[in-house]
Amino acid sequence: MLRSDLPIALPCALYSGYDDAQGIDMDGATGDKAFFQIPFRCQVVLAGVVVTEVCAGSSTTPVVKFDLRPTAGSDTDRGDGDIANLVLSTTAAGKVMYDEDAVGDVLEPGEEVVVELATAAVGGSPTGHVRPFLLVEYLPETLANLDDMVETA
């Protein structure tokens, strides 16, 4: 069947307190910072972050992971960098760090992808800000075949 191969950027919501004008601060505490909503069945095309402030740290430089949560809102069976593991090192502002490790991974509604600052920039004058993105390709599917879809009464 002929169908669109248009890449679609999944909606990313930054958690409250992590929505600086430049995006997510890399020299803050480690932890979950944002999530991607999965509104339809799709497959991963590209995962990455746009760097808006150069990354630096004399002890550690930032690492950002995109983890798949099979159950939205729950850490049961949560992945660990299974969608992306972005080693930011000293990447400059304006660069786009990407990972193709999960290309082709199928995502379904009811799951979500969490953006985690796994290693913070530490030491010296630590810096770094990023904006995450996740590009996917839509995979058509009948609603009744999607296990987590429930039609309202």
Next chain:
Amino acid sequence: MLRSDNPVALPYEYFIDYDDAAGVDLDQTAADVGYFLIPFRCQVVLAGLIITETCAGTTPGQVDFDLRPTAGSDVSRGAADIAHFAMGTTAAGKVLYDEAALGTVLEPGEEVVCEIKVRPVTGAAGHFRPFLIVEYLPETLANLDNLVETA
């Protein structure tokens, strides 16, 4: 090559404190109020604002979309090079658009910033929601200067 010409709305992020329920409040000090993320190579189709509260002011407000060639940096930042909106007294429910940047190519690593350029004065009012519609331009990742594959 056969490829999609479907329009795609780029993701827009409101800066903190500029995210009223009705969108961006026009009646406030001139400042950057949000940005569009550019996740792939694309060209501009249409830039616009959905008006959610009727604009007013004896000196009307103005809103610009500026291209930042380096995300997060104002070095070489454009001045209304993507769009310029004279808000006038545009009514709620109308969609104010600008085609000035039609065909302008955007690449990952750049961003488009939405700025309240001129605050309306005297009897000021207005709220809006920005959008930027583009057309995807396929390109090999290695040909995009700002893309860096992770270690």
